[in-house]
Amino acid sequence: RKEVEQDPGPFNVPEGATVAFNCTYSNSASQSFFWYRQDCRKEPKLLMSVYSSGNEDGRFTAQLNRASQYISLLIRDSKLSDSATYLCVVNTGGKLIFGQGTELSVKP
Amino acid sequence: EPEVTQTPSHQVTQMGQEVILRCVPISNHLYFYWYRQILGQKVEFLVSFYNNEISEKSEIFDDQFSVERPDGSNFTLKIRSTKLEDSAMYFCASLPSGQGLDQPQHFGDGTRLSIL
Numbered sequence: 452r453k454e455v456e457q458d459p460g461p462f463n464v465p466e467g468a469t470v471a472f473n474c475t476y477s478n479s480a481s482q483s484f485f486w487y488r489q490d491c492r493k494e495p496k497l498l499m500s501v502y503s504s505g506n507e508d509g510r511f512t513a514q515l516n517r518a519s520q521y522i523s524l525l526i527r528d529s530k531l532s533d534s535a536t537y538l539c540v541v542n543t544g545g546k547l548i549f550g551q552g553t554e555l556s557v558k559p
Numbered sequence: 560e561p562e563v564t565q566t567p568s569h570q571v572t573q574m575g576q577e578v579i580l581r582c583v584p585i586s587n588h589l590y591f592y593w594y595r596q597i598l599g600q601k602v603e604f605l606v607s608f609y610n611n612e613i614s615e616k617s618e619i620f621d622d623q624f625s626v627e628r629p630d631g632s633n634f635t636l637k638i639r640s641t642k643l644e645d646s647a648m649y650f651c652a653s654l655p656s657g658q659g660l661d662q663p664q665h666f667g668d669g670t671r672l673s674i675l
Binding site: 482483485492493494495496497500538542544545546547548549550551552 | 590592594600601602603604607614615617648650652660661662663664665666667668669671
């Protein structure tokens, strides 16, 4: 089983759509969880940390279920500028383990 | 907002040559990391560094790789004898001390290494 596994994508959605990304991780000892965003050939940029209580940042909502080792990201009212690859990232012992990413393309 | 900076942005090197990638972490950060991303693949952990020594390294980080903090600001990754498969984006990241290793890491904008 892959350490961090994401929806394969790509997701092609119209502006204004709601889109959900799913991620699972294999190491139950993982300590912290994040969604990063990566634009083509650029560095990963932190989108948000993910907590068991769920957290929201504007149009973005992230959720963690430790029991099922599942992480999600919901983007509401998607914008053209949301087009990017979304990386599910798990911190295990201080090092970051990345999923392969899910590409999102938002069309006018 | 303070940034992690990396130089050069693009390095082209002949196979078998040595290459040094440079990173200037955020000034009060004390944990340093290198990651790489082969084109079309996921970001992979290479090595973590704290208190002037390697904390952890991955299987990728073999004897051809080394890291160093030669002065108070730079953090370098050296590849002694480059191979074609070393072609990738290399990202440096850092963390401040005192906030826990579970905090999000700050990434530099990367060096694209092309081995010919």
